[in-house]
Amino acid sequence: MAIARVSMPPKQAAGAASQASAAGAADHYLYAGQVSIAYAGRGGETMLAIDHVDFVLERGEFVCLLGPSGCGKTTFLNAVAGFLPISSGQLNFEGQPVSRPGPDRAMVFQQPGLLPWRDVLHNVTYGLEMSGRMRRREAAAHASALLELVGLADFARSYPHQLSGGMQQRVNLARALAVEPELLLLDEPFASVDAQTREALQVELLGICKRAEVTALFVTHDISEAVFLADRVCIFSRRPGRIVREVRVNLPKPRDDVRLKPDFLAYVQEVAGVLASAAKAPSNS
Amino acid sequence: MATIVLDDSGAPKRQERGVLTGMGQGTERVVLGTAFIAVLFVVWELVTALGIEPPILLPSPSGVVSALANLFSSSDIWADLAESGKELFYGLVLAASVGITAGLSIGWYPRLGYFFDPFINFLYAIPRVALGPLLIVWLGIGLSSKVALVFLIAVFPVLVNTSSGVRSLDQHLLRVARCFGASDLKIFRTIALPGSVPFILGGLRLAVGQALIGVFVAELLGAQHGVGALIDNAGQQFQTDIVFAGLLIFAVAGMVLTGLVRWLERRFDAWRV
Known part of the structure; x- marks a missing residue:
């Protein structure tokens, strides 16, 4: 079981990972073996953001990376996206080492990042234009279909500043989905919208991921968001980040009205407990 | 209410x-x-x-209007207008094309910025009208020295504004574009260019006012024709009504051109809140 492997003492875990890299690295959709990420701090000393993380993601999964802010979970996501080189270890996507960003992995950031001088439709086609995979007319038709999917078909001609934060974030999501990524990377995409909108967007996201058949890696610091969305929740320790526990969430989908059910609340409690102890204990002890 | x-x-x-x-x-x-x-x-x-006040110091508005009418009844004014118009037009077009191109390049390539910034700051610090005598020595008293002076005065607001526009682009948008695997050329075309349009237009609006100063000063330094030369001559002969008429022509030119740029700014600003 995955939980058993990541909670093993470091030495044993390293052994297991090197075995995995020999045998299983190519078999996994996304494979991280003993990944560490360090960067130069202000005084020139090296700061360790991610410390020997083992992680696998299979096709079709929805996995949340959960941890206190500043724990390096976003750093890890950036490495998967190809924005950031890893310092040591092995990071493979579909059997190939990750070296740079690509349209097979689309990123949804916390800020919508829409181009203010383009209307909604042409914001959604932006990714397609950049990767140059579709003709203009095709791209527009494709984008209209996606706007339908995120419920913004009537706003195709609106400009970003005319939309609310939640609507902008939906455009952002549609833009990411437009390039038909296999892996959707989401970095706290709903952190800056109000609570009601956030819950509605979470429901939509699950539906969209199912219909579009994408795999998702979702970074958040919100426990109930993680439990609601994820098939698995990977809990990070404080910086330098390592995965202290994985919790498999066995709640049937769709989960539209699962939030008040005892099962859901039990998972929230379990994850909260792990997170609290992870936040207390320094990870390198 | x-x-x-x-x-x-x-x-x-x-x-x-x-x-x-x-x-x-x-x-x-x-x-x-x-x-x-x-x-x-x-x-x-x-x-x-x-x-x-005696009319020789302060002509009446009606006097200015009739002076203006007189001016336009002779053919000399058309030569003046054509001359000043050419200086302004060539100077501004040159300033806009050089300013925008150089500003975009300097803003986009940091190394070009490091290379040219000290020189640009040096030139910017000089009161550029003071280059007029030098330009006459180099280029003669004809059109070219005047266009050069207008250009030198008007190019800086465009250049400085454009480069700061490119430098202050939303870094998040650049990250989004890279995430989609956009090439540098595509990022430049789809983000840097539209993102700096408001800055470019702001620079052009400043440049119009500066260019008019350039036209006047250039003609002050010696010219056969031109509205600035007309004002200068009239002033020396205490024809204050003609001086006022000339000022009016300058003012109208400035307002029309500034209005044109403002109209462009409004068109491109539709997407800004």
């Missing part, structure tokens, strides 16, 4: 009615703006009609 209007974002916006007039804000603005000019003209006419 205030009415609450809901816009698309759902945030209430206050729409003030004119406090004094009860008219809409746009109308009130035009009425009040025109009113001040009208009052100014009445006072001016009165001061001259009552003989408080």
Whole structure:
């Protein structure tokens, strides 16, 4: 079981990972073996953001990376996206080492990042234009279909500043989905919208991921968001980040009205407990 | 009186009615703006009609108008207008094309910026009208030295504004574009260029005013024709009504060109809140 492997003492875990890299690295959709990420701090000393993380993601999964802010979970996501080189270890996507960003992995950031001088439709086609995979007319038709999917078909001609934060974030999501990524990377995409909108967007996201058949890696610091969305929740320790526990969430989908059910609340409690102890204990002890 | 209007974002916006007039804000603005000019003209006419100042120091508004009419009844004014117009047009076009191109490159490539910035700051610090005598020595008294002076004066607002526009691009948008695997050329075309348009237009608006100063100073340094030369000659002969007429021509040219740039700014600003 995955939980058993990541909670093993470091030495044993390293052994297991090197075995995995020999045998299983190519078999996994996304494979991280003993990944560490360090960067130069202000005084020139090296700061360790991610410390020997083992992680696998299979096709079709929805996995949340959960941890206190500043724990390096976003750093890890950036490495998967190809924005950031890893310092040591092995990071493979579909059997190939990750070296740079690509349209097979689309990123949804916390800020919508829409181009203010383009209307909604042409914001959604932006990714397609950049990767140059579709003709203009095709791209527009494709984008209209996606706007339908995120419920913004009537706003195709609106400009970003005319939309609310939640609507902008939906455009952002549609833009990411437009390039038909296999892996959707989401970095706290709903952190800056109000609570009601956030819950509605979470429901939509699950539906969209199912219909579009994408795999998702979702970074958040919100426990109930993680439990609601994820098939698995990977809990990070404080910086330098390592995965202290994985919790498999066995709640049937769709989960539209699962939030008040005892099962859901039990998972929230379990994850909260792990997170609290992870936040207390320094990870390198 | 205030009415609450809901816009698309759902945030209430206050729409003030004119406090004094009860008219809409746009109308009130035009009425009040025109009113001040009208009052100014009445006072001016009165001061001259009552003989408080002699016409040789302060010509009456009607005197200025008839001087203007006189000017346009002779053919000399067309030569003046053509000459000044050429200086302004060539100077501005040159300043805009060089300023925008150089500003974009310097803003986009940091190393080019490091290379050229000290020199640009040095030139920017000089009162550039002081380069006039030098330009006459180098280029002669004809059109080219005047165009050069207008160019040198007008190019800097465009260049400095454009490069700072490119430098202050939203870094997040650049990250989004890279995430989609956009090439540098595509990022430049789809983000850097549209993102710096407001800055470029702001620079052009400043450049228009500066260019008019350039035209006047260039013609002051020696010219056969030109509206600036006309003002200079008239001033030396105490024909103050013609001086005022010349000033009016400068003012109208400046307002028309600035209005043109403002119109462009409004068109491109539709997407800004």
